[in-house]
Amino acid sequence: MSGFRTLLYKEVLRFWKVSFQTVGAPVLTALLYLMIFSHVLEAHVQVHGVPYAAFLIPGLVMMSALQNAFANSSSSLIQSKVTGSVVFVLLPPISYVEFFLAYVVAAMLRGLMVGLGVLLVTMWFAPPSFIAPLWILAFIVIGGGIMGTLGVVAGIWADKFDQLAAFQNFLIMPLTMLSGVFYSIHSLPEFWQQVSRFNPVFYMIDGFRFGFFGVSDVAPETSLAVVATSFLLVSAATLALLKSGYKLRS
Amino acid sequence: MSVAVAIEGVEKRFGSVLALAGVSLQIAEGEFFGLLGPNGAGKTTLISCLAGLARPDTGSLTVLGHDVVTDYRAARRLLGVVPQELVFDPFFSVRESLRIQSGYFGIRHNDQWIDEILANLDLTSKADTNMRRLSGGMKRRVLVAQALVHKPPVIVLDEPTAGVDVELRQGLWQFVRRLNRDGHTVILTTHYLEEAEALCGRIAMLKQGRVVALDTTSNLLARFSGQTLRLRVARSTPLPQTLRARATESEGAWTFPLGALGEIEPLLAAVREAGCQIDDLRLTQTDLEDVFLGVMQSTSTRQATS
Numbered sequence: 207m208s209g210f211r212t213l214l215y216k217e218v219l220r221f222w223k224v225s226f227q228t229v230g231a232p233v234l235t236a237l238l239y240l241m242i243f244s245h246v247l248e249a250h251v252q253v254h255g256v257p258y259a260a261f262l263i264p265g266l267v268m269m270s271a272l273q274n275a276f277a278n279s280s281s282s283l284i285q286s287k288v289t290g291s292v293v294f295v296l297l298p299p300i301s302y303v304e305f306f307l308a309y310v311v312a313a314m315l316r317g318l319m320v321g322l323g324v325l326l327v328t329m330w331f332a333p334p335s336f337i338a339p340l341w342i343l344a345f346i347v348i349g350g351g352i353m354g355t356l357g358v359v360a361g362i363w364a365d366k367f368d369q370l371a372a373f374q375n376f377l378i379m380p381l382t383m384l385s386g387v388f389y390s391i392h393s394l395p396e397f398w399q400q401v402s403r404f405n406p407v408f409y410m411i412d413g414f415r416f417g418f419f420g421v422s423d424v425a426p427e428t429s430l431a432v433v434a435t436s437f438l439l440v441s442a443a444t445l446a447l448l449k450s451g452y453k454l455r456s
Numbered sequence: 457m458s459v460a461v462a463i464e465g466v467e468k469r470f471g472s473v474l475a476l477a478g479v480s481l482q483i484a485e486g487e488f489f490g491l492l493g494p495n496g497a498g499k500t501t502l503i504s505c506l507a508g509l510a511r512p513d514t515g516s517l518t519v520l521g522h523d524v525v526t527d528y529r530a531a532r533r534l535l536g537v538v539p540q541e542l543v544f545d546p547f548f549s550v551r552e553s554l555r556i557q558s559g560y561f562g563i564r565h566n567d568q569w570i571d572e573i574l575a576n577l578d579l580t581s582k583a584d585t586n587m588r589r590l591s592g593g594m595k596r597r598v599l600v601a602q603a604l605v606h607k608p609p610v611i612v613l614d615e616p617t618a619g620v621d622v623e624l625r626q627g628l629w630q631f632v633r634r635l636n637r638d639g640h641t642v643i644l645t646t647h648y649l650e651e652a653e654a655l656c657g658r659i660a661m662l663k664q665g666r667v668v669a670l671d672t673t674s675n676l677l678a679r680f681s682g683q684t685l686r687l688r689v690a691r692s693t694p695l696p697q698t699l700r701a702r703a704t705e706s707e708g709a710w711t712f713p714l715g716a717l718g719e720i721e722p723l724l725a726a727v728r729e730a731g732c733q734i735d736d737l738r739l740t741q742t743d744l745e746d747v748f749l750g751v752m753q754s755t756s757t758r759q760a761t762s
Contacts, residue, residue: 212559220547290543294553294602296509297537298560299529456470456510 209300210308217312221278228316232274233323236266240328243388253390254421260332264342264415265387267324271346272407275317275353276360276378279309283361284370287453296455302448306358306441313354314347321346334418341426342417348433349410353378355440362453381407391423406436459521460485460610460641461506466515468501468665475501476512477665483643483658485520485609488636490656490673491645492748497662499645500540503614507537519610533561536608538599540615540645544587550574550598551583554605561606573601576631593624600628610641617648629655653677653744661751669751676747685712685720687727688736696730709736 221228244259253261286292295305325334336342356378364370385407391399402408403424413429416422422429448454461483468476476498483489491499504510506517508524508531516523522530545553551570558566574580577597582590590598596616603611613632617625633655636642646652652659652673659676661669669676688709689695695703695710703710712723720739727734 208562208564209560212556215559216556219552223547286545289546290539290541291545293509293539293541293543294545294557295560297507297532297535298557298606299532299562300560301529451511455508456504 209298210304213295213300213304213308214311217278217282217308218315220282221312221316228274228278229320229323232270232320233327236270236324237327239266240331244331253393254419256419256421257332260334261390261415261419262388263325263328263332263334264418265411266328267321268346268349268411268414269382269385269387270324271317271321272349272353272382272410273378274320275313275350276357276374278313278316279354279357280361280364280370280374281357282312283309283358284364284367287361287365288367292454302445306355306445306448309358310351310354310441313357314350317350317353318346321350336418337420338417338426340417341430342414344430345410345414345417345433348430348437349407349414352406352410352433352437352440355437355444359440359444359447362447365453381405385411386423387411406432409433458485459483460487460519461643462516462518463502463506464516466502466505466512466517468498468505468510468512470501475665476505478515479662479665479667480515481660481667481670483641485641486636486639488633488642488655488657489644490652490659491643491662492649492652492659493645493662494752496664498665499662500614501665502662503537503612503643503645506612507535508532533606534609536603536606536611538603538611538613538616540618542592542595542599544590544595544598546586546588549584549586550579550590550601553587553598554601557602558605563606566605569607570601570605573604577601578627593620596620596624597628600631604635609639610643611635612643614645615647616644617646617651625651649744649748659744661748663752669747673744677742677744679747683714683717683742684740685714685723686710686736686738686740687712687734689727690733690735693730693732695727695732699726699730 240259240262243262247258251258283292286295360370360373364373384402385405386402391402391408394402409424409429409432412422412424413426413433416426416429459482461481463479463481466476466479467474479498479502491502493499501510505512506519506524508528511525516525518524519531519534522534524531548556554570554573555566558564558570571580574583577600579594579597579601582594587595587598600613600616611632617628620628629651632642644652644656656673658672659669660667671679686709687703700710703712705711714720
């Protein structure tokens with residue numbers, strides 16, 4: 207597994223060397239969201255009996271973690287494909303499983319780091335409680351894993367940066383923005399509540415939030431089951447894709 | 457001498473293009489082997505199959521007895537490939553790139569060997585420079601270094617001197633020659649035929665995915681006769697038909713193939729007898745370029761008639 211270890215190290219080093227962009231920027235973005243939304247809505251809205259800012263913080267933490275987990279594996283792969291340096295990973299004796307694990311774990315780590323950063327700068331606005339930290343950890347780790355895996359798929363599939371941007375803007379962004387980061391789905395019309403239940407990101411955020419407040423739209427066990435199953439499914443599909451050598455080995 | 461690389465009936469198709477149409481080759485340990493052919497002949501595809509970057513449709517490839525598909529871990533550990541494209545990872549310095557590459561092969565604490573490679577490739581002063589800041593020639597040298605971090609017994613260089621200046625080319629060849637002397641098997645593809653002629657002990661020529669010539673460099677050179685005599689005569693005294701029939705004409709000069717040097721004297725006597733005035737006369741040694749062109753032409757006529 208030494209190939210895995212080095213590839214993971216390289217992937218972490220890669221985003222860490224540009225952490226201003228890869229960690230700093232998303233933390234600032236989340237902070238802006240919080241300041242604007244909480245300023246506008248704080249006086250008017252309470253969700254699950256908690257003030258809006260307190261409700262929003264876990265959602266922002268998770269959304270930032272998920273988007274950055276996706277960004278990490280996808281941008282790393284497309285860059286090394288476009289520049290051709292992916293050959294350095296393809297020539298050594300690294301199995302497709304090691305390849306998969308290294309990219310996904312690095313993505314999870316970036317997600318965790320961004321999530322932690324967002325939490326640290328936003329928690330001063332409305333100190334959150336941490337009722338069930340294990341649920342918090344479970345959802346952010348598995349959620350990051352799912353997004354990191356989707357990033358691997360997108361990075362391998364896309365031949366150009368604009369194709370990757372399309373994947374990000376038309377799939378990942380809507381899934382994360384329409385997942386209950388900014389609202390409880392119970393505030394939605396019945397139809398859109400039903401639609402939200404088909405969005406796996408909704409369960410990630412809802413379960414994650416349960417860890418902070420002990421209340422959620424659906425039972426956390428249900429969310430965990432949905433999220434874990436999703437992770438298994440996308441991982442299996444991605445491993446099959448990597449094994450086939452799709453777009454990596456002709 | 458055992459076999460370093462064995463290629464058996466390898467076919468590879470990309471869509472409707474048959475890139476490799478059944479290639480079989482054996483390269484012995486310690487050889488300096490040349491793989492020549494025009495663009496699109498399948499050289500890089502063959503190397504990609506050997507390196508595991510492409511998967512052959514049929515046939516098999518082994519490196520020191522290890523199949524590149526079923527036993528890829530062992531095969532790749534024994535193989536160092538210098539890719540044709542000038543690729544680099546812009547996030548890292550030269551040393552970081554080499555350490556990471558070592559780690560991919562399961563080698564940690566490789567700095568002693570890394571320093572040695574850097575010194576040999578004249579890169580020591582650039583060890584901590586970011587890859588982005590290096591000139592093209594230096595990036596090329598780093599690619600060679602990256603291929604050597606795991607001390608592979610078999611080294612493949614895919615057009616390593618394309619677009620590289622003369623000085624660097626010489627330095628690179630000195631280094632690769634030494635590696636070969638130290639026992640490494642070297643496989644080289646190049647467009648510079650004089651390079652192949654000077655370096656390679658044996659050569660395979662590829663055309664349209666097929667091996668059209670495979671022999672030692674000296675045999676290939678010998679096959680296309682030893683020397684030629686190039687004659688240019690004054691326009692007022694053209695060569696008679698009997699002499700023209702023995703030669704080929706290009707740009708107003710007539711080239712006579714010579715089986716032996718002794719043929720020169722009677723040839724010149726015949727020219728003098730015909731009353732031709734010689735403007736220019738040159739004796740040339742057949743080089744690999746003549747062989748290459750000869751092989752490529754003869755295979756196209758053979759293919760056209762078959």
